[in-house]
Amino acid sequence: MKITLLTIGKSAFPFVKEGLAMYEKRIARYTTYERIEIPALSGTSSLSSTEVKEKEGELILKKIKPSDEVILLDERGRSYSSIEWAHFLEKRLNNSTKSIVFVIGGAYGFSEKVYQAATSKLSLSDMTFSHQIIRLFFTEQLYRAFTIIKGEPYHNE
């Protein structure tokens, strides 16, 4: 299993980058993991919000292969407990040809085409978190899932 985290927008805050680096180093012990950051179009152009969403959607779709399982991080997605989430990943873990791409959208969300290309939607919280913070939450939960799957202690330090 290979896991990719695809984000619209670069990781802006130093603390987010540091946190991501820490959890990604831990995740690398368990699976092949890659983060791809697509620069955001919002704020950089004279496009409308719909146009930004469409164009960012095209950039997302370019990075996705037809065989990929595509999971959007979306407020309207399904909520999991950490244990359910670990089971979700565990089912896919022994399939070495499987690639899962998790996608964090831009400021205006996903285009209809991206929704159509997606296999499912995952919600980390009922609350809305910034696109910066959510990537940190996601990688922490990915690390946590592997400690649950492998029955290993979660390192809080």
Add this chain to the structure above:
Amino acid sequence: MKITLLTIGKSAFPFVKEGLAMYEKRIARYTTYERIEIPALSGTSSLSSTEVKEKEGELILKKIKPSDEVILLDERGRSYSSIEWAHFLEKRLNNSTKSIVFVIGGAYGFSEKVYQAATSKLSLSDMTFSHQIIRLFFTEQLYRAFTIIKGEPYHNE
């Protein structure tokens, strides 16, 4: 309104400290805010998990005044959307004598006495997050709530 975040365990990771400092600086523009970190007892003593929970509970209760509204961050608590959460705070905002204490427990959770002293329970996610990470989530949501209440833009940079 004064808001206190009471945590068991110090903020261990540099990235957590940096993130907290950033959001707390923003929160200070809106309200009186304080974070009190009580050193954790787990791992430092030969106490059982129940004993740790009891003793940490006593340390928590020492910091709470009878007039405080005490809200535990607890997986079994109520979930809010960011908008509902902002409304929750807004109702309390104009009461200058009001003090709210949010509490993040230790590795073994809260003692019965702490549950009894609490006014309510708040859940940020169905997922379990580390005690380190959850304080970062909380302060981000506190900052976000104030931007919603005041109708101000959320600064992603």
